[in-house]
Amino acid sequence: MTATTATASAQTRLRGILRLDAFACAGFGLLLAAGAPLADRFLGLDPAWAVPFGVYLLGCAVALGLVAGYPDLVRGQVIGVVANNVLAAAAMAALPFTGLVELTLAGYALMLGGAALVAVFAIAEEAGLKRLEA
Template identity: 50%
Template structure:
C-alpha cells in the first residue's frame, strides 16, 4: 500500500506548474507547426522535432492536471521536478554530443531550452519543499 502526501501549496507552486504547463504546450505546438522549417536554421530534423512536440503536449496536459488538484500530491510534484531536471540534462547532452546534427544556432536554442526547463525544476522544487515544510 502506498500513500500520497498532499499539501496546500499556496499560489507560487501552483502558478509555476501552470506556467510550466502552458509554456510546454505552446512550445510543443510551435515544434509541430514549424518542424520542417527548423531543419535548416537549427539543424533539428522533423524526425526529432515532431516527437518532441507530441511529447511536450502530453507533458503539458499532465502538468495542467497536476496543477488543478485542490491539494497537490507531493509525489506528482516531485515527479515533475525530476522530469524537468532530467529533460534539462538531456537537452544539454543533445547540444554537446552531436547526436542531432544541430547548427550553432540549434545548439544555442537547445541550451536556452535547457536553462528554461531547469529554472522550472528549481522553482517547483522550492515550492515542493515549502509546501512540505508547511504541512
C-alpha cells in the first residue's frame, strides 16, 4: 500500500466516523428539540434544557457534516470536533449530578450513555486524525 492509498484510506475511515457522529447528533438533537414534552415526561429534562441542547446538537450535526464533506479533511477542524466532543462528554456526564435537572432513571441512563458515546467518538476521531497524519 502506498502512502497516498494509506492517506486516502485513513481519510475515508475518519469521514465515516465524522458522519456517524453527525447522524447521532442529528437524531438526539431532533429527539430533544422536537420532542421536548416527551423528553420532559420520560427523561425529566425540562424543555428549557431540552430545546437549547437539541438545537446545539443539530448545529453540531451540520458542522460535522461540513467537516466530513471537505475534499481534504482539515486538521484544525477535526481537532475542533475532538475538543467539542471532549467538553460535551464531560458536561453530559456531570449534568445529572449538579442538581440543575431532576432526571428520571431513563434520563440518567440517556445522559450517561450519551456521554460515553460522545467520548467514544472523540477517541475514534483523535485516532483517525493520528492515522491521517502518519
